[in-house]
Amino acid sequence: MINIKKIYLIFGIFLAGCSVGSKEFSYSKILIGTTVEIKVIANNEASAKESIYSAFNEIARIEDTFSVYKPYSEVSMLNKKGSEIVSDEVIRLVKKANHFSEISEGVFDITVLPVINLWKYCAKMGIKPRKQKIEDTRKLVGWQNVLIDEKNRRISFRKKGMKIDLGGIAKGYAVDRAVGVLKESGINTGMVNAGGDIRCFGKKIWKIALQNPRSKKDYITVLKVKDKSITTSGDYERYFLLDKEKISHIINPLTGHSAEKSISSTIIAENATDADALATITFVLGPEKASGFIKNLKNTEYLIIDKERRIYKSPGFSKYE
Numbered sequence: 001m002i003n004i005k006k007i008y009l010i011f012g013i014f015l016a017g018c019s020v021g022s023k024e025f026s027y028s029k030i031l032i033g034t035t036v037e038i039k040v041i042a043n044n045e046a047s048a049k050e051s052i053y054s055a056f057n058e059i060a061r062i063e064d065t066f067s068v069y070k071p072y073s074e075v076s077m078l079n080k081k082g083s084e085i086v087s088d089e090v091i092r093l094v095k096k097a098n099h100f101s102e103i104s105e106g107v108f109d110i111t112v113l114p115v116i117n118l119w120k121y122c123a124k125m126g127i128k129p130r131k132q133k134i135e136d137t138r139k140l141v142g143w144q145n146v147l148i149d150e151k152n153r154r155i156s157f158r159k160k161g162m163k164i165d166l167g168g169i170a171k172g173y174a175v176d177r178a179v180g181v182l183k184e185s186g187i188n189t190g191m192v193n194a195g196g197d198i199r200c201f202g203k204k205i206w207k208i209a210l211q212n213p214r215s216k217k218d219y220i221t222v223l224k225v226k227d228k229s230i231t232t233s234g235d236y237e238r239y240f241l242l243d244k245e246k247i248s249h250i251i252n253p254l255t256g257h258s259a260e261k262s263i264s265s266t267i268i269a270e271n272a273t274d275a276d277a278l279a280t281i282t283f284v285l286g287p288e289k290a291s292g293f294i295k296n297l298k299n300t301e302y303l304i305i306d307k308e309r310r311i312y313k314s315p316g317f318s319k320y321e
Contacts, residue, residue: 114141199271235263
């Protein structure tokens with residue numbers, strides 16, 4: 001399950017509470033397939049830069065651990081062998097992903113990678129996958145078939161050919177870990193933005209303009225957030241082109257086809273890991289089902305735009321506008 005790359009207009013404003021003499025320092029780097037920008041409030045540029053680059057290194061470490069595009073990552077080795085001893089960190093994130101699979105009744109499923117690979121192959125060949133081929137490949141999908149042996153730190157698959165992709169949650173996790181590193185280095189206020197997976201922390205209020213998914217020159221609304229995470233999934237940055245038709249890169253694991261009920265879904269949550277997964281879930285569910293799903297979650301708000309470009313918001317979303 002792969003999250004769409006997001007583009008945002010981002011700018012910050014200072015509020016009372018920032019230290020006298022403190023400044024905003026910002027650096028960016030290409031990591032995890034996107035531009036990662038980190039902004040911090042600090043008194044000293046040298047120490048700010050050191051903290052930021054420690055956070056970049058943490059994101060790179062997570063990419064090396066979880067990316068299916070890194071042939072020797074723990075996840076890639078697991079996919080290759082079907083059973084592998086992995087780190088406690090991988091086990092924790094797989095368990096977290098499976099939690100979202102359970103509460104979404106399979107709408108979020110890290111085992112959807114074989115179906116994604118099928119669509120990628122067909123897109124490369126310029127043909128649509130046959131219905132039967134999709135159904136046959138879907139037999140490899142099912143988060144319940146991921147076996148976790150915590151005692152021996154081993155993850156195994158029940159079915160040969162199963163593969164996982166934590167892309168729908170690992171980017172948010174990388175953002176959270178980067179924030180953790182910044183805090184550990186003494187940074188009290190800042191923001192990490194990994195291609196649209198955003199987490200703000202500290203006393204500063206950040207203004208974040210959400211891009212119109214059908215126009216890069218326009219935005220839907222401006223959010224004012226403090227100590228929150230924001231993530232958007234959409235169909236407008238990454239997609240397949242088949243017969244001149246744009247097909248969303250986000251695949252519904254329950255059907256094997258691209259999700260078609262939404263063009264974007266924005267989540268506001270306490271941390272980026274949860275926001276990342278929930279943005280994908282609500283995108284696939286569409287506004288009607290997402291409403292019932294999100295209302296059972298604490299401190300979580302959404303803005304969803306459906307195919308007709310109608311905007312739906314959770315009751316508490318407007319307090320951030």
